[in-house]
Structure formats: C-alpha cells, structure tokens
Amino acid sequence: MSEHESEHLTGDLSPEENKLQSEPKAGPKDRSRRIFLFKLSLLVNGAVGVVLAVPIVRYLLGPAIEKKNAFHSWITLGNVSDFPEGETRLANYRNPSTTSWDGVTGNVPCWVRRKSGNQFQVFAINCAHLGCPVRWFAESKLFLCPCHGGAYYEDGERAAGPPERGLFEYKYRVAGSKLLINAGEMPTLATPASAQNANFVPLDKIGCSSCQS
Amino acid sequence: MGLYHWFEFRLGLGKPTIDAASHPVPASSVSWWYVFGSAATVLFVLQIMTGILLALVYTPSASEAWNSLQFLNHNVALGWFLRALHGWGSDFMIAIVLIHMVQVFMFGAYKFPRELTWIIGVFLLLLTLGMAFTGQVLRFDQDAYWGLAIGASIMSRVPIIGAPLVHFMLGAPIIGSATLSRFFTLHVFVIPGLLLAGVALHILMVLRLGINEWPMPGRIVRKSTYEAEYHKLVEEDGMPFVPDAVWKDAIFAAAIILAVMACAFFFGPFGPTGQPDPTIIQTAPKPDAPFLWLFSVLSLLPASLETPFILIVPAVAILIMLLLPLFAGEGEKHWARRPIAVLMVSVIAVSLGIFTRLGITTPWSPIMNAWSGDVMPPKYLHERTPLEREGALVFQDKQCRNCHEIGGLGGQRGPGLDSIATRLTEDQMVRQVLQGGGNMPAYGNALNPAQTTALVAFLKTLRGNDLRPAQDASRTLTNNPPPDATVPGQPHPSGQPHLLNEPHPPGKP
Numbered sequence: 001m002s003e004h005e006s007e008h009l010t011g012d013l014s015p016e017e018n019k020l021q022s023e024p025k026a027g028p029k030d031r032s033r034r035i036f037l038f039k040l041s042l043l044v045n046g047a048v049g050v051v052l053a054v055p056i057v058r059y060l061l062g063p064a065i066e067k068k069n070a071f072h073s074w075i076t077l078g079n080v081s082d083f084p085e086g087e088t089r090l091a092n093y094r095n096p097s098t099t100s101w102d103g104v105t106g107n108v109p110c111w112v113r114r115k116s117g118n119q120f121q122v123f124a125i126n127c128a129h130l131g132c133p134v135r136w137f138a139e140s141k142l143f144l145c146p147c148h149g150g151a152y153y154e155d156g157e158r159a160a161g162p163p164e165r166g167l168f169e170y171k172y173r174v175a176g177s178k179l180l181i182n183a184g185e186m187p188t189l190a191t192p193a194s195a196q197n198a199n200f201v202p203l204d205k206i207g208c209s210s211c212q213s
Numbered sequence: 214m215g216l217y218h219w220f221e222f223r224l225g226l227g228k229p230t231i232d233a234a235s236h237p238v239p240a241s242s243v244s245w246w247y248v249f250g251s252a253a254t255v256l257f258v259l260q261i262m263t264g265i266l267l268a269l270v271y272t273p274s275a276s277e278a279w280n281s282l283q284f285l286n287h288n289v290a291l292g293w294f295l296r297a298l299h300g301w302g303s304d305f306m307i308a309i310v311l312i313h314m315v316q317v318f319m320f321g322a323y324k325f326p327r328e329l330t331w332i333i334g335v336f337l338l339l340l341t342l343g344m345a346f347t348g349q350v351l352r353f354d355q356d357a358y359w360g361l362a363i364g365a366s367i368m369s370r371v372p373i374i375g376a377p378l379v380h381f382m383l384g385a386p387i388i389g390s391a392t393l394s395r396f397f398t399l400h401v402f403v404i405p406g407l408l409l410a411g412v413a414l415h416i417l418m419v420l421r422l423g424i425n426e427w428p429m430p431g432r433i434v435r436k437s438t439y440e441a442e443y444h445k446l447v448e449e450d451g452m453p454f455v456p457d458a459v460w461k462d463a464i465f466a467a468a469i470i471l472a473v474m475a476c477a478f479f480f481g482p483f484g485p486t487g488q489p490d491p492t493i494i495q496t497a498p499k500p501d502a503p504f505l506w507l508f509s510v511l512s513l514l515p516a517s518l519e520t521p522f523i524l525i526v527p528a529v530a531i532l533i534m535l536l537l538p539l540f541a542g543e544g545e546k547h548w549a550r551r552p553i554a555v556l557m558v559s560v561i562a563v564s565l566g567i568f569t570r571l572g573i574t575t576p577w578s579p580i581m582n583a584w585s586g587d588v589m590p591p592k593y594l595h596e597r598t599p600l601e602r603e604g605a606l607v608f609q610d611k612q613c614r615n616c617h618e619i620g621g622l623g624g625q626r627g628p629g630l631d632s633i634a635t636r637l638t639e640d641q642m643v644r645q646v647l648q649g650g651g652n653m654p655a656y657g658n659a660l661n662p663a664q665t666t667a668l669v670a671f672l673k674t675l676r677g678n679d680l681r682p683a684q685d686a687s688r689t690l691t692n693n694p695p696p697d698a699t700v701p702g703q704p705h706p707s708g709q710p711h712l713l714n715e716p717h718p719p720g721k722p
Contacts, residue, residue: 063384063391064377071386092492095387102389103276104490105358125494130511131362133494135581140612141659146497147363148512149577149616149626151654159654161577164516185386188366190375 071097071184072195077122077172080179083114088136088154091122096184108183110170111136111143113154120179123156124168124187131188134167143167168193233420234459237451239443241427243458246320248465249313250419254412255466256306259473260344261405263299271351273397275390275489278353282485297477300352303345305473307503310341315558321546322425324434328538330418335534337411340404342503347400349501353393354485359498361388370520388491423447424454428546435543497578505572506565512577576625579615590620597674604671607664611656619675627653632677638685642669 073096083089091112098106111123111134123143125133132147142159143152150161157166168187171194173180182194221227270289272281285292314334317323323331346364350357361383368378384391426446452458483501487493500508514522548555589605597605608614616626623629637645646665649655660668676682 061381064381090492090494095389097386099390101274101276103274104488104492105275105389106387107490107492108387109492109494125491126362126366129366131366132359132498133491133496135494137612137615139610139659140615140654140656142612142654144579144581144615146578146581147359147499147508149579151579153654153658160649160652162512162514162516162519164519186362186365186379186383186388188369188375188379190369190371191379191386 072182072198073184074173074180074182074198075184077110077112077179077181079177080114080118080174081177083112083120083179085114085116088113088138090136093181093183109133110181110183111167112179118174120172120174121156122170122172122179122181124170124193126168126187127163128158128165128167128189129161129163131186165189170194171198234455235453236420236423237447238424238454238458239426239446240450240452242424243452243461244427245461245465246316247424247458248462249309249316251462252466252469253306253309253313254416256302256309256469256473257408257412259302259470260299260306263295263302264401264405266295267299268401273351273393275353275393278351278393279485279488282352282354286482286485293482294477296482297480298473299348300483301473301476301480303348304502305469305476307341307345309469310338314338315562317425318554318558319548320425321428321434321548321551323538323541324544324546325436325439325538325542326422327418327425328542330415330422331538332535333411333415333418335531337408337415339531340408340411343404344400344408345501345503347396347404349504350393350396351400352483352485353489355487355489355493355496356484356498356500358388358489358491359496360500361392363498363500367523370523425546428548430545430547430549432546433544434546495581497575497581499572499575502569506568509568509571512575513571578624579626580624581615587614587622588620593620593675598670600667600670601674602671604667604669607660607668608671611659611664611668613668616653630672630675632675632680634673634676634682635680636683637672638683639669639673640685641683642672 075093075096077091077093082091089112090109092107092109095102095106095108109125111125113121113123115121123134127134127145127147127150129145129148129150132145134143134145134150134152136143141154143154143156145151145161145163148162150163151159152163152167153159155166156169158164170181170183172182182198184195185191185193187193217227267285270281270285270292272278282296285296287293317331317334346360349360365379365383365388368382369375371378380386382392382395383389384395423443426443487496499505511519511523545551589609594602594605608619613630614623616624618625618629619631633642643665645651645653646660646668647655647657656665673682
C-alpha cells in the first residue's frame with residue numbers, strides 16, 4: 001500500500017521537475033559558497049531583527065519612558081465654600097489623562113481637609129503602605145486603612161500600623177473661589193501625587209500656552 | 214482502517230503516539246500517588262476551554278468589563294456556570310499543582326536525571342500563579358482595582374526603577390483601561406503560550422527520561438549508575454503505561470473535574486464584587502485565596518523590613534527552588550531518610566495555612582463600623598456612676614471599638630479591653646490614650662480632658678471577672694493611699710502583703 005502511494009506521489013512530477021531534482025550534486029566549492037550564504041542570511045536576518053526590535057521595544061516600554069511630569073496638571077476640585085472649615089471631606093476629580101473607555105476608573109477620590117480660611121491639606125486616597133483606600137473617621141480624627149490597618153492623624157502623619165510614612169499630599173492652590181490641586185498620577189512610594197516642579201498657573205491663564213508663569 | 218493508513222502515511226503521528234503511550238513504566242509507579250501531574254494537565258485543558266468560551270462574551274475594557282461579567286452571570290444562559298467552572302478550576306489547578314510539587318519533592322523525583330523537569334516545573338508553578346493573579350484582575354471589580362493598587366505599590370518599592378516599573382505595569386499614570394488591556398494580554402496570550410510550551414516540554418521529558426520509580430530507603434541515586442539501574446528496573450518489572458497505569462490517572466482526573474463541576478454548581482462563580490469605581494471607598498480589598506497568605510505577611514511585617522522582604526525573599530525562594538536539583542541531584546530519594554526535607558515541607562505547609570487563615574479573618578484590620586453597630590454588654594453599664602457611663606459613651610463614640618474588642622465584639626487590631634484595668638493603672642491608661650504607642654495612635658487631639666477623664670473612669674471598671682486592678686507599686690512608697698480593696702470586707706487587695714506594713718489602721722483605707 002505505502003509503496004503504491006509513494007509511487008503515486010513521485011509519479012505526479014513532470015519530466016522537467018524530475019530532471020531538476022536529479023541535477024548533479026554541487027562540488028566542495030559550491031558547498032562552501034552555500035555555507036557562506038547561509039551565514040550571510042543569518043546575519044541579514046539578525047540585522048533585520050534588531051531594526052524590527054527597536055520600534056517594538058519602544059512601543060512596549062512607552063508607558064515607562066514617558067516624561068514624569070507630563071501626567072500632572074492643575075484640576076479644579078470644587079468651590080472653597082464646599083469644604084467647611086475644620087472638617088475633612090471626600091472629593092472626586094476626573095483624572096486629566098483618560099480615555100473614553102476608562103469609564104469610572106478615571107474618577108479619582110481624595111480627602112480635602114480645610115484647616116482654616118484658605119489653608120488646606122489635600123490627601124491622596126491611597127494608603128502609603130500598599131495603596132488601599134483610606135477612610136476618614138471624624139470622631140477619632142484618624143484615617144484608617146481597611147487592608148492592613150494603617151492609621152494616620154488628621155494632618156496626614158503616620159499614626160500606627162505598617163505604613164512607613166504619612167499620607168501622600170497633593171499640591172493645592174486657591175484661585176478666586178476655586179480649590180485646585182495638581183494631580184494626574186496614582187501616588188506610590190516611587191510616583192509623586194503632584195508634579196515636583198508644579199508651578200501655579202492662575203485660573204484665567206489656564207490653557208494659554210504663551211503665558212508661562 | 215484504510216482511512217487511518219491514508220492519514221498515517223502523511224502525518225506519521227500514529228506510531229510515535231502508540232509507542233509513547235505504551236512505553237513501559239516501573240510497576241512501583243503505577244500508584245495513586247502518581248496521578249497529580251496528569252490531573253493538573255487536565256485542569257489546564259479545562260481552563261483553556263472555559264477561558265475561550267468566556268472570551269466569547271467578556272469585554273476587556275475598563276468601562277465595560279464589569280458589565281460584561283454581570284451580563285455573563287445573569288443574561289447569558291449558563292454564563293454563570295462557565296464563570297464558576299473557570300474560577301473553581303483555577304483554585305483546583307493551583308491546589309493540584311502544589312500537591313504535585315510536594316509529591317515530586319517528597320519522592321525525590323527531582324534528582325538525576327530529572328533536574329530540568331523540576332526546573333521547568335518551578336516555572337510552570339510561577340506561570341500558574343501568574344494566571345491566577347492576572348485572572349483576578351480580569352474579574353474587573355473593586356477587589357481587582359485595589360489589587361492592582363497593591364501590585365503597583367509593591368512595584369514602587371523597587372529602588373531606582375520603581376516609577377518606570379509602576380508605569381510599565383499600569384500602562385498609564387493611573388489604573389484604567391490600559392491596565393486592564395495589559396492584564397488581558399498577559400492572561401489570554403502571553404502566559405498561556407508560555408504554559409503550553411512549558412507543559413509540552415515537561416511531559417516530553419517525563420516520556421524521555423521515564424517516570425520516577427517508587428523510592429526505597431537505601432537505594433541511592435548516583436549519576437554513574439542510575440540510568441542502568443532504572444532501565445534494568447523497567448525491563449524486569451515494567452508494565453505499559455497504557456493501559457496498565459493510565460486508568461488511575463483517568464479516574465482521578467474524572468473525579469477532579471467532577472469536583473470542580475460540583476463546586477461550580479453549588480457555590481457558583483466568584484463575584485464580581487462592586488464596580489471598579491475608586492470613588493466608592495467603602496470597601497475592604499482582599500486578594501483571592503492563593504494570595505491571602507501574602508496579604509497576611511505584608512500586614513505582619515515590621516515597616517522597616519517590608520521593602521527588603523518583598524524584594525529579596527521571593528527572589529531567593531525561587532532561586533532556591535530552581536537550584537535545588539543541581540545541589541541535591543544525587544543521594545537518598547526516600548522521605549524516611551530525608552528528615553530535613555520532611556520538616557521543610559511541613560513548616561512551609563503549616564505556615565502557608567496559618568497565614569491564609571489569618572488572611573481570611575484579618576484580625577489586624579480595624580472593624581470600620583463597630584462604633585455604631587455593636588452592643589455594649591449590660592454588665593459593664595450596670596451599677597456604674599454617671600461618669601463611668603459617660604466614659605462608655607466616649608468609648609463607643611470615639612470608635613475605640615474599631616480596634617478593641619469588648620464583650621467579644623469589635624476589632625482585633627488592639628488588645629481586647631474586658632480586663633484592661635488589671636493590666637494598666639489609671640496613669641498608664643491616661644498616657645496610653647493620649648500619647649498612643651505600641652502601634653496605637655495618640656488620641657490627645659481627639660479627646661478633651663473631660664472626655665479623657667470619663668473614658669478612663671469607664672476603663673477602670675473593666676476588670677474581667679472581678680480581678681484585682683493593676684496597681685502602681687510606687688504609691689505605697691510615697692505614702693499615698695493604697696488602692697481600693699477588691700473583695701468586700703477585706704481592708705486591702707488580696708495577695709499584697711507588703712501593703713499591710715504601712716501605717717494606715719486596718720479597716721480605714
């Protein structure tokens with residue numbers, strides 16, 4: 001059966017193809033030429049691979065090599081009068097860089113403490129330990145973390161538990177009746193809540209690229 | 214039959230398959246202890262199948278993923294069951310992979326010549342855990358969102374490249390669509406591809422090197438003689454894998470699949486919990502079962518040790534697992550002659566169990582609603598002065614109970630307070646409340662003096678089962694009045710003979 005099959009298979013070839021297959025084998029000179037060409041083909045493919053890898057690696061690492069402070073901008077958190085003096089309130093803002101398919105994940109909460117007058121402290125929601133959302137307890141004047149029990153005083157200082165530092169704080173400005181914060185990135189031990197070089201641009205000049213403050 | 218030959222002539226897969234299936238295995242390895250590897254493979258196939266079916270409906274977009282999961286649960290016929298199969302299949306796969314690993318370790322199967330099989334197995338374990346974590350993220354709910362926050366926070370602890378790592382992991386400055394898309398890519402393309410390749414190599418090597426024989430005490434593995442011994446064993450005492458051995462694998466695999474189906478049917482799918490909306494902060498994020506032990510460890514470590522621990526210990530542990538067969542490639546295989554191996558497995562298993570249990574009960578987390586919800590035992594309020602009762606109100610109102618149990622209700626972050634007055638004197642209680650310490654925040658700013666006085670007056674009544682109150686020994690030296698008697702009719706607290714030497718006449722304390 002198999003013999004018949006193999007006969008059938010080779011029988012499909014035309015006389016020209018059979019002739020091509022039975023060309024005399026190459027001599028040693030031809031062989032060294034082919035080995036050289038084989039090595040050359042490896043080299044060419046390696047070079048093409050490297051050229052191809054450059055844009056791929058750049059694409060892959062894109063999020064990691066974007067400029068640090070490019071994420072942050074000044075965002076209006078609300079009216080100063082929304083935050084009663086001496087109290088700490090939860091506020092939400094839409095992150096400055098979002099896509100439409102980010103959905104609700106683009107909304108970021110933060111804690112706003114109005115000490116007095118225009119004196120504020122704006123804390124990130126993320127616990128300095130591992131990023132869980134801290135909650136404010138007005139009666140005991142503590143921020144408590146539900147994950148591992150980190151606790152912070154009302155001024156954001158570490159009170160107890162595993163965090164090694166106080167809460168992350170946003171830079172803020174009061175412009176007219178509005179409270180603004182500099183935000184745009186999830187704060188961690190390595191990434192800042194606000195841009196390190198955040199300079200305040202007055203409210204009436206936001207969006208004006210020629211007027212740098 | 215003709216059809217078979219037509220394909221076999223072209224494919225040529227039949228004969229090698231039959232040869233592989235009927236290869237002889239040592240009679241001693243035809244055992245119920247040798248079924249876990251095949252069961253893990255069968256579970257992996259189940260995960261691939263259910264995963265593909267879920268991908269028919271699931272939408273990997275931050276704005277829609279949660280909705281598509283709800284749609285799967287409630288609108289797609291048997292969508293809930295497929296989700297449950299995939300979720301329970303994942304837990305079963307991790308459990309079986311771990312059992313497989315322990316069995317291989319205890320039977321010395323990682324020794325010569327199967328070192329590379331073990332090393333690839335370690336990578337397969339890590340990839341399986343990677344599937345579990347990325348899979349938890351795809352269940353894009355509150356736990357997934359905050360799980361990513363925890364992951365990013367861990368990444369941020371890497372020195373120097375912390376910030377780029379966070380951005381690389383999240384794909385964006387915040388957790389959002391880019392993050393979900395990356396974890397979808399990992400979970401659906403990258404890790405499964407690596408797993409398929411790894412499993413293929415792993416099984417190929419088992420076929421090539423032969424299954425480990427049942428170890429005997431005193432039968433030493435030596436690189437020079439092992440292969441000859443193994444071949445002799447198989448020739449003298451071998452039997453074909455199919456059908457003599459494989460039926461046990463098949464029955465066990467069927468039982469496992471049935472167990473997954475039963476769990477899926479009776480317990481249903483995992484979540485999704487609340488929407489992945491970070492502005493809803495009323496949540497207590499918790500990882501899935503395979504990572505609960507890690508969750509516990511991260512809460513129990515001292516702050517100063519945490520970053521070194523997170524960065525160094527996993528790397529060292531993985532390195533030890535990888536290098537194990539290279540350093541212990543020869544010698545005894547039998548567990549009875551390897552007491553340290555047995556001890557290690559026991560200690561690791563018990564530790565993981567304890568940490569997982571702690572992770573379930575989370576005794577370190579304050580109970581966030583204890584102040585309003587829990588009852589004060591009436592006996593702590595009965596026959597108390599107005600000041601003491603006021604103190605009980607302060608206690609409840611200032612949320613002391615979030616961390617302190619009283620009458621069996623409340624948090625366990627701090628010590629229970631039912632007998633606090635037997636451990637701390639009044640002065641010590643005032644100091645502890647106002648200044649904190651020992652992992653307790655200071656309440657000096659949250660309490661006014663009247664509240665502190667009332668609170669401590671209440672705490673002084675908490676003496677357990679009418680035990681003796683804590684006393685300041687220095688008071689007797691400075692001629693201050695001694696503390697109150699604990700037993701009515703007795704002039705002094707019992708068991709304090711030194712107090713009898715003082716000048717006060719008996720009966721007039």
